[in-house]
Amino acid sequence: MSKKVTISVSEKRCKQCGICSALCPRQVFTQEVGQVPVVAHLDQCIACRLCEMRCPDFAIDVEVE
């Protein structure tokens, strides 16, 4: 992983639907039912931004340096 990636999740906007954590191709997130997802494995992130684009609640920002 050469690029530096930051993933932030807005607790205010997140509705805990689970889309990001379930569909991330690299299992970057962990998530408990009724909880906001946690970025647990950032090192596995390939910066595909799918979590950001698939978040229905505009709660995820992916920044790539």
Place this chain on the structure above:
Amino acid sequence: MASYKDYMLFDKLPHTWCAGCGDGIVLQSIAAVFAEMGLDKHDIALVSGIGCFGRVDDYLDINCMHVTHGRALPAATGIALANPNLNVIVTMGDGDSVTIGGNHLIHCARRNINLTAIVANNYNYGQTGGQYSGTTPTGSITTTSPYGHIEKNFDICKLVEAAGATYVARATVYNPVQMRKLIRGGIEHKGFAIIECMVPCPTHYGRYNKQGEAANMMKLMNEQSVPAEKAKNMSPEELEGKIITGLIVKKERDDYYTEYKRIIDAQNIDK
């Protein structure tokens, strides 16, 4: 470079839609395409109807006209003809587009009005509690088809293709990259463009039809997806229950205004 946030009323969030509703994914795609294209906000006019997806205008910082159920396309027709320089976007659900507004859809496609219709199809009426719509698949359980839906559903893309639409595309929210590409193509297309966006409604349709939570519904959509190119070589039986995705129709035909402008140019006595 502009961000999708620049085209949104971001402080209005969190939005009205349920957890896992795909409408937000389509909304982000639309705003992201505006940003990607660097459109001037003043050159965009969005017309929305009624239903869950009819609420997109609440979150967009552009010209917005929120109208009655099913009538977004004719209202947008008026805007597109009165000001042909605008990028006219119409956002509708399956209720707006092919159920209460079905007649407007086929006529708008036939006339080739220069606008981009973005349809969020979630197979049911979400806002009123999950009743069946014109796209509810046969056999589905909804709150008004508790014993299984007996009607045949519309295939939106086939319907508008037959009606003469010059740009027809479909994407699922599983694939937002493709969705953006197709929406952009629709906006750049001169004439009637429609992008059908398959969105999960986990609150109603997914729950009644035991499709699980939103992510499961999206996975299912992806499994059902068949690229348009591949679908060309498949039989109707093989395509049963499939979702054909990608660019389905792209034809060049003068849009209504271009045709009408010729009449104005020839007849105008006020010049």
Place this chain on the structure above:
Amino acid sequence: MAKSVKKFIEGNDAVVDGAIAAGARFYAGYPISPSSEIAEGAAKELPRHGGLYIQMEDEISSMAALLGASLAGKKSFTATSGPGFSLMQENLGLGIMSEIPCVIFDVQRSGPSTGAATKPAQADIMQARYGVHGDHSIIAISPSSVQDCYDLTITAFNLAEKYRTPVLFMADEVIGHLRETVTEVEPTPDQIFNRVQPAPGTTQAEFRPYNYSTNMPAPMPPVGNPTLLMRTTGSTHDEKGEFGPGPDNINRVTHYLTDKIEKNVDDITITRRYQLEDAEVAFITFGCSVRSTITAVDMLRAKGVKAGMLQVVTVWPLPEKEIREVLRQVKTVVVPEMNLGQLAGEVRKFNDYGCKVLQANRTDGVLITPQQIISALEEE
């Protein structure tokens, strides 16, 4: 010296000329008897003046297209009758709530439903007022001559623009198809009202597409202007045009939509008086019935009866002051109309003076006659 031209044409044709003179440049409609000549005239004339005609798939979409075109800056109109007018009610409500000006010509015919499609009636008066669900007010003008079809069409567009609202033009089959000489005087710029624009330099932060603090509407820039974004909606909204379903806001909007018309009655309403000065018997009427009533007044006067007539050119809002004046002055009022008493009921609402209010109604699709109007009085 204003340009003026004399023509011998029917009412429906004069409407088209009036609309073009008023600056209308967009028509969306669906043909229906007895209004179709307006569609045909619009299709022919609009492109000659740089405008557009589109024939929609129904009257629902016609109304929607009118509102879209008007929002984008074009003065817009449509024409219809009975069943089509019913279909338009949905988006007429949208126009009222969104405050988008346009003019709807209802060439009234016999009903309900298909009724007698080619026969006149004046029975859409209550539908004009209350056909849209929810509290609101409406402006409706009813012409009684081909000259009116030209002149009052210009008035209708001016009122629509000034009050940012759909205006109804309640003609009828008689007037629509009547041929008579009309003098079409081209209006001067000061006789044309164009919707108010925001003050130059208004910023987006300052701009409000709606204003509920007075009884006059907010300025209305066209969608597509380079500086201000426009937001309209049929949902109850705040001044920014954003969804506002709170109780206070709903109440405020409801009152505003009614007040902006009802509190400007004196500016909006037009009446005409005929032989009323010394009248002891009066007729209150509108539209095609005016023509028969004028003859009835003349016939009564010849017999020595002091009769007179008040024509309510503006059917909605009703010119309450003028109607009350007549009710106060005379002992008997007769309301001739080609329905079963829609205007008569309204006149009675204002009758705090013990005046006898009689009806002269005709609903067989034949123009009401002076004799019938007189006999309504004599039968008493």
